[in-house]
Amino acid sequence: MLDNVPNWLIENIEQHDQVLSVNVEIDNVITIQRKEGISLRVAAISSKVTILSMVVDVVNAHSFDFLLNIPKNAYTVGEVFEFLDLRKISYGGLGDLYRVISEDDNWPYQPKEVSFIMRGLEQHFKVLSVKRLDDRRYSITRKNLPMVIILALNDYDFNTETIRNGKQIYKTFDGILASNPNVRITGGAESIAKSLGVKIYTWGKLLGALNNIWKKS
Numbered sequence: 001m002l003d004n005v006p007n008w009l010i011e012n013i014e015q016h017d018q019v020l021s022v023n024v025e026i027d028n029v030i031t032i033q034r035k036e037g038i039s040l041r042v043a044a045i046s047s048k049v050t051i052l053s054m055v056v057d058v059v060n061a062h063s064f065d066f067l068l069n070i071p072k073n074a075y076t077v078g079e080v081f082e083f084l085d086l087r088k089i090s091y092g093g094l095g096d097l098y099r100v101i102s103e104d105d106n107w108p109y110q111p112k113e114v115s116f117i118m119r120g121l122e123q124h125f126k127v128l129s130v131k132r133l134d135d136r137r138y139s140i141t142r143k144n145l146p147m148v149i150i151l152a153l154n155d156y157d158f159n160t161e162t163i164r165n166g167k168q169i170y171k172t173f174d175g176i177l178a179s180n181p182n183v184r185i186t187g188g189a190e191s192i193a194k195s196l197g198v199k200i201y202t203w204g205k206l207l208g209a210l211n212n213i214w215k216k217s
Contacts, residue, residue, distance in 0.1 A: 005030050005044050009070070012094070018101050029062050032101060040106050042097065046070045052079040059087060065106040066090045068097050075169060078132040113179055117152055120203070126210050137170055140210070148214055150206065152177040158200065160188040167196060174214055176200045 010022050013032060020033045025041070032040040043064040047054060048071050058067065067089055069076070074093070084091050090100055090109035100109050110118070114132070121130045121140060131139045133149065141147050151173040155162045158178050166176065175198050178185055185200055193200050201209055 004028060009044065009094075013097070013101075016098055016101050027062070028058075029064055034101065037104055038106065040065050040101060042066045042068050044068045044070060048074050050074060050076040050080055052077060052083055055080050055083060059083075059089070064089065066092075066097060066100055066109075069093060074135070076135045078134050078137075081132050113152070113154060117177070117179065120207070121210075124207060124210055134170070136166075137173055142210065145210075145213060148174040148210075150175045150177045150201075152179045154180045156180050156182060156184065158183050158185040158189050160186070160192050163189050163192040163196070163200075174198060175206070175209070177206050178202055 005024060005028055010024070010030065013019060013022050013030075018034050018036075020035045023031045023033070025031055028044045030042050030044070032042060034040065041064040043058055043062050043066070045054070045058060045067065047069055050069055055067065067084060069092070072093060076091075081091065085108075088107045090096070090107050092100075092109070092111060096109070096111060100106060103109070117138065118130055118132075121127050121138065126142045126145065128141045128143055130141075133139050136153065137149055137151050139147060139149050149172065151166055151170050153162055153166055153176060155178075158180075163176070176193060178200055181203070183202065190200060197215070199209070
């Protein structure tokens with residue numbers, strides 16, 4: 001948890017075209033008054049790895065509408081999303097906060113990529129349920145087929161570094177979704193994925209593959 005909200009963050013938020021004012025409340029909490037509409041109370045943390053107990057402590061300490069995690073590419077366990085959803089608290093990075101400021105309501109909020117993936121998977125006739133394991137992995141329970149875990153990576157240049165980083169951070173998955181619609185997948189990325197025993201799917205190919213068994217038990 002932050003002891004206080006850094007000045008650079010307040011200055012950046014003040015530059016948003018929908019923001020009238022930003023006021024520091026207590027500790028790591030600020031209130032953003034939109035030019036039109038309701039105010040938005042934000043608690044800020046700075047954590048490269050965000051776990052449930054940390055978030056519970058912040059929620060118990062303060063009342064707020066949005067939990068801002070400042071570092072880019074931070075890892076967040078799936079329990080955090082479930083916990084905050086139950087309490088109608090939005091969550092994300094600075095870009096997510098900017099998008100919420102532009103909305104009429106503070107909740108519900110989901111990043112566009114996450115919303116697209118969740119909605120698309122849940123509408124698939126072979127899919128019974130989808131659960132976010134963390135910020136990039138989805139567990140998919142299917143009808144009469146084994147459960148699979150996909151790792152969704154949004155890189156535009158899908159190369160060997162993309163796969164190596166994904167494996168290092170997220171460890172276990174059965175397939176990789178190249179979720180950027182304009183993605184360029186290199187041969188090197190395909191080779192490394194094959195060596196890991198997984199395939200790289202674009203969105204259309206993933207929807208087709210969900211009808212099949214991915215690997216033998």
